[in-house]
Amino acid sequence: MDSLPLARVVATLAEVSATGSRTAKTTALAGLLAAALPGDLVPLIGLLRAQPRQGRLGVGWRTVAARRSGVEPDPGAPAAPLTVADVDDAFGALAAVPAGTGSSVARHGVLDALWARATQAEQDFLTRVLVGELRTGALDGLLVDAVARASGRPVAEVRRAAMLTGDLGATAQLARTDPAGLAAVRLGVGVPVLPMLASSAASVAEALAVTGPASVEHKLDGARIQVHRDGDDVLVVTRSLADVTDRLPEVVAAVRALPVQRVILDGETLLLGEDGAPRPFQDTMARFGSGGSDAVLRPWFFDVLHADGRDLIDEPLAERRQVLAEVAGDLVVPGIVTDDPQEAEQFAAAALAAGHEGVMVKGITSAYAAGRRGKAWVKVKPVRTVDLVVLGCEWGSGRRRGWLSNLHLGARDAAGHFGPPGEFVMVGKTFKGLTDALLAWQTERLLALEERRDGAAVFVRPELVVEIAFDGVQRSQRYPGGVALRFARVKGYREDKAADQADTIDDLRTLLAPAPAPD
DNA sequence: GAGTACGCGTC
DNA sequence: ATCGGAT
DNA sequence: ATCCGATGACGCGTACTC
Numbered sequence: 001m002d003s004l005p006l007a008r009v010v011a012t013l014a015e016v017s018a019t020g021s022r023t024a025k026t027t028a029l030a031g032l033l034a035a036a037l038p039g040d041l042v043p044l045i046g047l048l049r050a051q052p053r054q055g056r057l058g059v060g061w062r063t064v065a066a067r068r069s070g071v072e073p074d075p076g077a078p079a080a081p082l083t084v085a086d087v088d089d090a091f092g093a094l095a096a097v098p099a100g101t102g103s104s105v106a107r108h109g110v111l112d113a114l115w116a117r118a119t120q121a122e123q124d125f126l127t128r129v130l131v132g133e134l135r136t137g138a139l140d141g142l143l144v145d146a147v148a149r150a151s152g153r154p155v156a157e158v159r160r161a162a163m164l165t166g167d168l169g170a171t172a173q174l175a176r177t178d179p180a181g182l183a184a185v186r187l188g189v190g191v192p193v194l195p196m197l198a199s200s201a202a203s204v205a206e207a208l209a210v211t212g213p214a215s216v217e218h219k220l221d222g223a224r225i226q227v228h229r230d231g232d233d234v235l236v237v238t239r240s241l242a243d244v245t246d247r248l249p250e251v252v253a254a255v256r257a258l259p260v261q262r263v264i265l266d267g268e269t270l271l272l273g274e275d276g277a278p279r280p281f282q283d284t285m286a287r288f289g290s291g292g293s294d295a296v297l298r299p300w301f302f303d304v305l306h307a308d309g310r311d312l313i314d315e316p317l318a319e320r321r322q323v324l325a326e327v328a329g330d331l332v333v334p335g336i337v338t339d340d341p342q343e344a345e346q347f348a349a350a351a352l353a354a355g356h357e358g359v360m361v362k363g364i365t366s367a368y369a370a371g372r373r374g375k376a377w378v379k380v381k382p383v384r385t386v387d388l389v390v391l392g393c394e395w396g397s398g399r400r401r402g403w404l405s406n407l408h409l410g411a412r413d414a415a416g417h418f419g420p421p422g423e424f425v426m427v428g429k430t431f432k433g434l435t436d437a438l439l440a441w442q443t444e445r446l447l448a449l450e451e452r453r454d455g456a457a458v459f460v461r462p463e464l465v466v467e468i469a470f471d472g473v474q475r476s477q478r479y480p481g482g483v484a485l486r487f488a489r490v491k492g493y494r495e496d497k498a499a500d501q502a503d504t505i506d507d508l509r510t511l512l513a514p515a516p517a518p519d
Numbered sequence: 520g521a522g523t524a525c526g527c528g529t530c
Numbered sequence: 531a532t533c534g535g536a537t
Numbered sequence: 538a539t540c541c542g543a544t545g546a547c548g549c550g551t552a553c554t555c
Binding site: 022060063103104107140141142281282285286288289290291372373374375396397398399400405406428429430431432474475476477478479484485486487488489 | 538539540541542543544545546547548549550552553
Binding site for chain 1: 531532533534535536537
């Protein structure tokens with residue numbers, strides 16, 4: 001079997017994107033995987049998930065493409081077609097180019113070489129990969145099925161191995177070369193596991209009705225972390241399994257101090273204010289995303305997957321929480337066990353009063369379902385609502401092509417703090433919560449209110465009032481009122497209301513946490 | 520060298 | 531993250 | 538019950554532009 005020609009990858013992806021049937025897509029991908037050499041599976045899956053980009057290649061690639069665009073592709077067709085391995089080599093070479101002055105020249109050299117060997121179709125494909133067009137993650141679920149099909153292993157077995165190793169490419173290779181090894185994949189300290197995800201409910205009572213007796217825990221507004229410790233070796237990864245160990249020395253130190261040698265912990269990290277209350281999410285991210293500062297990120301843990309030789313992933317939550325209390329002490333996220341809605345409601349109110357995002361309600365008998373979004377974990381957060389005015393709307397793409405989709409939302413500036421009194425101040429955009437019927441309706445309605453266009457946006461007379469649900473507000477530099485909505489979605493149009501009855505920018509600004517005292 | 524735009528990852 | 535639609 | 542696709546605000550780091 002020869003190395004897989006890139007042309008075949010291109011053809012398969014074209015087929016996959018052209019068909020609507022999930023089954024057909026799986027079949028096409030499975031065929032591709034089955035045709036690949038085992039050694040090609042890791043780069044192939046990386047390519048299919050559009051992950052192997054190294055930094056900012058979009059513009060670099062466009063530059064190369066533009067420079068090349070006048071140049072005829074080599075008239076004598078390349079002797080050897082471009083293979084997946086070639087692309088993987090090129091990505092490796094790109095990764096090896098050091099950052100800094102001159103690096104873009106070196107990067108372009110690598111890209112030039114790739115481009116020169118590629119056919120037109122391959123050039124198009126590479127452009128889409130490198131520019132990020134194919135990066136949707138949408139193939140993730142399909143690929144698990146396809147790997148199973150291509151290797152003849154049960155889907156559940158492949159899925160479990162992929163979740164436990166956080167690595168579909170390696171799992172595909174294992175499935176092909178060592179089926180027994182695949183079945184034997186277990187949790188490993190130092191090997192990141194895909195984190196368990198939660199569904200959501202509107203109230204604690206509703207959540208409890210789904211889970212039954214539950215652990216009800218504070219939901220902290222920070223970044224998810226998974227920490228592996230083996231003696232003094234500590235690894236910290238994020239929700240997407242990115243290694244952030246070097247950025248979180250304080251978390252490493254905190255875990256090294258725990259009374260346990262080998263452990264996998266699941267939790268959250270965030271900044272606290274001097275008063276002990278959580279800082280705004282933005283502040284946590286500013287620290288989380290950078291090397292360091294004096295601000296100290298603190299870890300809290302709500303689950304333990306392994307402790308000193310004991311895999312706990314299939315144990316009920318009650319058992320895991322007990323072990324957690326022993327190994328993590330005061331770093332355990334506060335929670336109670338109950339099946340009483342009133343008691344849970346009181347606990348949730350206290351969590352909010354303490355400045356947290358809400359609560360998690362977790363079935364007390366549930367196992368840790370790595371990588372799954374089940375009903376065993378349910379998040380409950382308060383939802384706010386405001387009536388805002390539509391200022392404009394952007395044309396949708398993909399399945400929303402032809403509809404005005406992404407609404408520009410304005411709050412009323414009754415006091416005239418940001419312009420003439422009574423005009424509107426933009427506070428965010430949303431495309432969520434719209435059914436196809438509503439999309440059609442708003443497209444027609446907004447076009448009738450059109451004032452002007454600019455690129456993809458149609459600006460309208462500010463007359464239509466829309467009810468918007470959101471989770472909270474955040475400081476904004478982009479929007480003139482200094483606030484932006486977090487997770488805004490449409491609840492419905494308020495045709496009974498006129499624009500001068502819309503909620504005000506001052507209403508929204510009162511939701512902003514007071515700025516920390518400078519001192 | 521300063522300022523901007525992009526890419527990616529957090530939610 | 532959230533939501534509606536499709537499978 | 539899940540997966541997919543369309544996009545939100547922000548913050549960092551860095552490639553690119555002048």
